[in-house]
Amino acid sequence: MNRTPEITVSSESVEIDGRTRTMTVLHHRQPISGTAPVVLVFHGSMQTAAAIRSFTANSFDHIGEQSGAIVAYLDGYKRHWNDARIVNSSAARTNHVDDVAFANAAIDLLVRRYRGDSSQVHAVGFSNGGQMVMRLIHEIPSALAGAAILSATQSVPENFAPDSPQEQPLPVMFVHGTQDPITPYAGGMAKMYRFRPRGLGLSAQETAEYYARRNGITTAPTTTPLVAAEAGPTRVDCTDYHQQDHPPVVLYTVHGGGHTIPGPKKNTPRIIMGRTDHTFDSAEAISEFFGLTTRKGRRLNRASTRT
Template identity: 45%
Template sequence: MRTTLSVAGRTRSFTVIGEADGPEERALVLVFHGSKQDGEAHRRFTGRALDQLATNGRAVIVYLDGYRGNWNDARAESSFPARNEQVDDVAFARAVIVSVSGTHRFDSNAVVGVGYSNGGQMVFRLVHEAPELLAGAVVIAATMPDRAGFLAGFSETPKRPLPIVLVAGTADRIVPFEGGRMAWWARAMFKVGGVTLSAPATATYFARRNGINSAPVVSLLPERQDGRHGTRMEEIAYRETGRASVTLYSVLGGGHTVPGVVPAPAMLGRTGADRSIDEIVDDMIVALKQSA
């Protein structure tokens, strides 16, 4: 069901997947697409993997549409229209939650933000600027900007610690796993700039924000036995009792892709298969319910 609403004088749109009268203990999953996409394009891009969580009553899935293909994330050197025109995407996310709460039953304490690429950067903004909107976050193919390039309050002390899951390809040609600046062609194509942390440094940053000082536990995920062959994935888990967890899934040799059944176009690189995006998000939902 595609819905429109007015936010800060602009007409915005989103699509809701899930029965209106489903279980009230369902999570609400807000999905933020990548650059040059919209919600429906991202839904196709991922093979509608997250829709399964709506089908089995685990969550209401909402695909939000960015402004002219982008989100006004908090990167200081971005120059696409959403950034140049200072589109209020935090207000949009807030309005979507309110709107869906009036049409669908879900657990207001189990709202999860899921973002890919530019959408992942938007989730980083929400985590820092409006953490009260979320109970957890899953970010794919995006790493934190450095302090100078982040406008939403780079901080070691969060208003509200949240569990965070990161997914990053070690061979991502668009968002370097090792951090630094994007390649010149990627900066020109996507109209972004600035310096980012590496994927491991991003995980460490969020672990410290959540008060975790222990060293992470590193393990290779079990290889799938269901015929889904693809790039292997490594889990780097930051855990401490009483602290919101942080997990980094490194897709070994993986590209700028979302892990799952449907491989991304070859130009984006290899796709992880040991744990798909719907399983990652469902794991987050289970953890939220257990900690409630």
């Protein structure tokens, strides 16, 4: 009988520009075989690595448990990330914190110390963390094999200033609620808990279209409703931008969903953030999109979703 390898939780740190940056690393004591895929998780505003684990009821931990991937939850500077939005007044941006360098250093540590596979590094970000992942896509795409962005949309050009942007395409997945009170699904002004504007953004659909164009996809997308076991206050549609020989883009629209991460466990407060869909497992869908597991949780034997 096959036994699930033991998961170990470790605290790690790296020095960036005189600042100690921290992360929580979940890894198998013995990699399933050779090197292991890497998943970096970037929390939202006012969160930490510990907070997003609690916020998601540890659901991203299961990506590592099922696939053998190393899952690293990174801590932002004073609970925020220096994303590429010009209208971002957090200390991470006003103090010019180099979070791109932190991401690179985290990847290097995970490859060296935990036998991570540098060709299978994936980034997941929620809200401000999703904006940070968008910055990574534009600045260090060669370091990533794929990205998943939750409750965040692409900023309009005048509010987006990545350093030395690059055009390399990547597989990108989005999850966004139509009733998100912080980052509007239809686009417009993003606000931190309904105040402290963060600048204008595209709609969720326009965001997916932006990354589809970036990936060279010219065919029209297809939209498929996901059928839930029981009818409820929320439902999910999947819009798939797919074209042969081009990295895919997928948008999961959570009708009636708020500024939350859909998942089977009921652990997200509805106050302020809005409603959470419990028929869709974001972590499972992300793992499958990255090519790490099948929908049943089995580990796949293919190297990467990168093309």
